[in-house]
Each structure stands twice: as structure tokens, then as C-alpha cells.
Amino acid sequence: MRHIKTIDDITKDGDVEFGEGYDFVEDAADADAILMRSTDLHGYDLPAGIRAIARCGAGVNNIPIEEYARRGVVVFNSPGANANAVKEMVLCMMILSSRGIVQSMQWVRDNACDPDIMADAEKAKKAFVGRELAGKRVGVIGLGNVGSKVANACVNLGMDVYGYDPFISVEHAWELSRDVQRVGTLEDLCRGCDYLTLHVPSKADTIGMIGAEQLALLAPGAILINFARETIIDEDAVDTALHKGGLAWFATDFATPKTVLMPNTFITTHSGAGTGEAEALCADMAISELKDYLENGNIAHSVNYPACSMGKARAASRVACLHANVPNMIGQITAVLAKDNANVQRMVNESAGENAYTMFDTDEHLDQSTIDALKKIPAVYRVRVIK
Structure with missing residues (x-):
């Protein structure tokens, strides 16, 4: 159990x-x-x-x-x-930020006691005239699980879609619509965009990646959408752009102490x-x-x-070693197994950065002394006897 x-x-x-x-x-x-x-x-x-x-x-x-x-x-x-849930929320925010929908509904609530509300609503609707998404330029930063879906959906809405992701996987590249135009630099992506939506993880090279320089390249009255991580944007730069009118609207999933004080925002409770x-x-x-x-x-x-698979464990024994990615680790493991005369059916070793994983099947169960010897190899973190 x-x-x-x-x-x-x-x-x-x-x-x-x-x-x-x-x-x-x-x-x-x-x-x-x-x-x-x-x-x-x-x-x-x-x-x-x-x-x-x-x-x-x-x-x-x-x-x-x-x-x-x-x-x-x-x-x-x-x-x-x-990914699909986040994609739908991003599309929702693009529409809400473009059409004055929330403001229009609030007007109706505020005037609920007006006996002539139907006639007055007809007059008031001019204040909530927005713009359509079709034909507008949207920049999608990050073309992974979410970003690729957002980009494809924007294509289907008739938008002019540009994508930036220097590390796009082959899998996601195949999934991307041929109508998504990939660009080589962040600056080229931002230039002239009516909408900019972010879909990258928070890492050393993405923290604060959208600041005053990038925002200045967007089209006047652009809309910024951040449903990735709060650290991706320079909040002070976004606040300044909203106050000066360079940005018309900012939609985000992160209610930080700074974003909640910004004008023209839609902020959700990390609900993407x-x-x-x-x-x-x-x-x-x-x-x-x-x-x-x-x-x-x-x-x-x-x-x-690292990703590693040898299928279902069917041999007499399967053992896994979790260890540092250092030279001669395989040699040390096989040397221990040789002392026990263990017959290795299959062995796989994979690495990812500083960490590595070695897994092997043997014809017979290893002696406890052999397992203990594997554990004593320098830079071995853990040895698992799976079967």
C-alpha cells in the first residue's frame, strides 16, 4: 500500500x-x-x-x-x-477592456430607479462605445501551453497576431497556426501592438521584462494583459503609462498592493x-x-x-538513483553492481541541469549491502528500490 x-x-x-x-x-x-x-x-x-x-x-x-x-x-x-481555462479568461479580458461592458452594466445598476431607464440608456450608450478585436494587432509573449492557444484563438477572431518565444518547443511550434507571425525580438513584437498579452514563467530573464521601453513601443491606447506572473511587469512603468494614457487598460490576475491602486484596471483573484x-x-x-x-x-x-521512462517495471528488480549531474557517476554505479555480479537488463541515465537520474532493471533482487553501497556513492541523493 x-x-x-x-x-x-x-x-x-x-x-x-x-x-x-x-x-x-x-x-x-x-x-x-x-x-x-x-x-x-x-x-x-x-x-x-x-x-x-x-x-x-x-x-x-x-x-x-x-x-x-x-x-x-x-x-x-x-x-x-x-491552459484552456486561462485562454478563455484572457479572451474575456480582451473583450471587457475593449467594449466598456463592465462600465455599461454598472450604469444600469446605478440608474435602476430611473422610470425612464430604457430611453436614458439609449442616450447613455454613447459613453461606452468601444472597439472590435478583428483587424487589431496583438502581441503574444510566450507560445507555450497557454500562449499558443491564445494566439490561435486570436487568429480565429480575425486579429493580426504576432508571437515572441525564443525557446518555443517543437510540440508547440507544430500546434501554432501558420497565421501567427513569429518575431525575433521583444521590441519588434511590442512595436505598434494594440494588445499585449503575457504568457511566460517568472525567471531571472523574464522578471520586469515589460517596462517603460516596451510600453512606449505599443500603439497609443493599447491594452496590456498579464495572466502569467506578477513579476513579469515593471508595475511603476505600467502605472505611469495608465496615468498618462499610453495604456488605455490593464487586466491582470494578480492583486498586488500596487496594481489595486492603478486606474483603468480589471484585477481578478488569481482566477485564470x-x-x-x-x-x-x-x-x-x-x-x-x-x-x-x-x-x-x-x-x-x-x-x-529530467524526463525518464523505461515503461512498466517487469524485471525482477528495478532500482533508481537520484544524484548530482557529475562525471563518472555511471561508472561508479556499475562498479558497485559488478561487485554483486548483478545482471543489468536495461539502464537509462538522463540529466537536467545540476541533477540527474539513473534507473536500471536487474534479473535478480539486489542484496541490501549493494543498495547500501549505492547510497554511499558521493553525490547520490537517494536510492529507490521500486520493485
Whole structure:
């Protein structure tokens, strides 16, 4: 029996199912893995027995991923599972910011007691005249799970769509509409845009990437949409652009102390992925990742270890070593196995940055002394006997 600790409300209805061979425990000290969503784990007293953590969502800023890597804990996320929900919210914000819809509805509420409201509404509607999306230029920064969907949807709306992503994957490049025009620099993307929407993670090279210089390149009265991360923009520059009129509107999913004081904003409660469908898809993906890792040692969608798969564990024994990405690690592992006369059927080694993962199948179960010898190899963080 494998034991799972859940943190946070994983789905709206609370329904989380791992299937036969799994149960849920109250104390993380009794668990093999953690399934969680938004709790900040920085400073969390993580029990030594935890082998993996799966985050129901894409962002992992709330998890100390490198610290956990050095402890041999694989951290998974669920990229793309909530992409459609975020895409729909971005399109919603583009329309709300363009048509005066919220302001128009508020006028009706404010004048609800007017006996001549129908006639007066006809007169008032001139104040809420907006613009259509069709034919307007939109710049999409980041063409990953969400950005590629936003770009394709904008094409379908008849917009002139430009995309910027120097690190676009082959998978997402194939998914992108041929009508999305890719540009090579951020400046070229921003120049003349009526709309700019952001879909990149928060990293050293993206923090503050949209500042005064980029905003000045947009078309007068442009609309900025940030449903990526609050750190992607220079908030002071956005505030100045809104006050001076360079930006007509700013829509964001992050209610920071600064954004809530800015004029002409739509600010939501980090609700971009807030649908029941997205929650269920994220949970399903995270559960599938955890099960494959716990049962077979396979890694998919980890943020601190490389992708690695040897299929279903069918040999007499399968062992995984989580270790630093250093020279001669394979040689040291095979040297230990040779002393035990272990017959290795298959072995896979993958690396990602400073961390690496080695997994192998053997014809017979290894002696405990061999497992202990593997654990003593310098820079080996953890050894798992999967089967």
C-alpha cells in the first residue's frame, strides 16, 4: 500500500481518486508522496520519507524545488492542464477592456430607479462605445501551453497576431497556426501592438521584462494583459503609462498592493485557471505522474529532475538513483553492481541541469549491502528500490 498526503483542496468537489493500492494519510510523516496545489512549502518541515510532490498546476514558485532535488524528492507539475481555462479568461479580458461592458452594466445598476431607464440608456450608450478585436494587432509573449492557444484563438477572431518565444518547443511550434507571425525580438513584437498579452514563467530573464521601453513601443491606447506572473511587469512603468494614457487598460490576475491602486484596471483573484474542468484535469495529470513514478520510477513533467521512462517495471528488480549531474557517476554505479555480479537488463541515465537520474532493471533482487553501497556513492541523493 502506498500512502498519499493531500495539501489544499485539490478539486472543487473534493473528489480525489488514486485507485487500488493507495490510501490517504493525515500525517505527512506517514506518506510516500504529497499531492498539493497552492500552499507555500518554503520552510515546510518535509518528512524524510516523502519521495515525490505533485503540484496541481503549472507554477511552482511555492515549492523549493532545488532544495528538494538535493534531498532526492522529485517535484512534478501539470503543465497545460489548465491552459484552456486561462485562454478563455484572457479572451474575456480582451473583450471587457475593449467594449466598456463592465462600465455599461454598472450604469444600469446605478440608474435602476430611473422610470425612464430604457430611453436614458439609449442616450447613455454613447459613453461606452468601444472597439472590435478583428483587424487589431496583438502581441503574444510566450507560445507555450497557454500562449499558443491564445494566439490561435486570436487568429480565429480575425486579429493580426504576432508571437515572441525564443525557446518555443517543437510540440508547440507544430500546434501554432501558420497565421501567427513569429518575431525575433521583444521590441519588434511590442512595436505598434494594440494588445499585449503575457504568457511566460517568472525567471531571472523574464522578471520586469515589460517596462517603460516596451510600453512606449505599443500603439497609443493599447491594452496590456498579464495572466502569467506578477513579476513579469515593471508595475511603476505600467502605472505611469495608465496615468498618462499610453495604456488605455490593464487586466491582470494578480492583486498586488500596487496594481489595486492603478486606474483603468480589471484585477481578478488569481482566477485564470479557476474552473472545475481545469482543477479536474490538473488533478488527473498530477495523480498519473505520481503513480507512474511510485510504481515504475518513470518521470514526466518534473521541474527538478529530467524526463525518464523505461515503461512498466517487469524485471525482477528495478532500482533508481537520484544524484548530482557529475562525471563518472555511471561508472561508479556499475562498479558497485559488478561487485554483486548483478545482471543489468536495461539502464537509462538522463540529466537536467545540476541533477540527474539513473534507473536500471536487474534479473535478480539486489542484496541490501549493494543498495547500501549505492547510497554511499558521493553525490547520490537517494536510492529507490521500486520493485
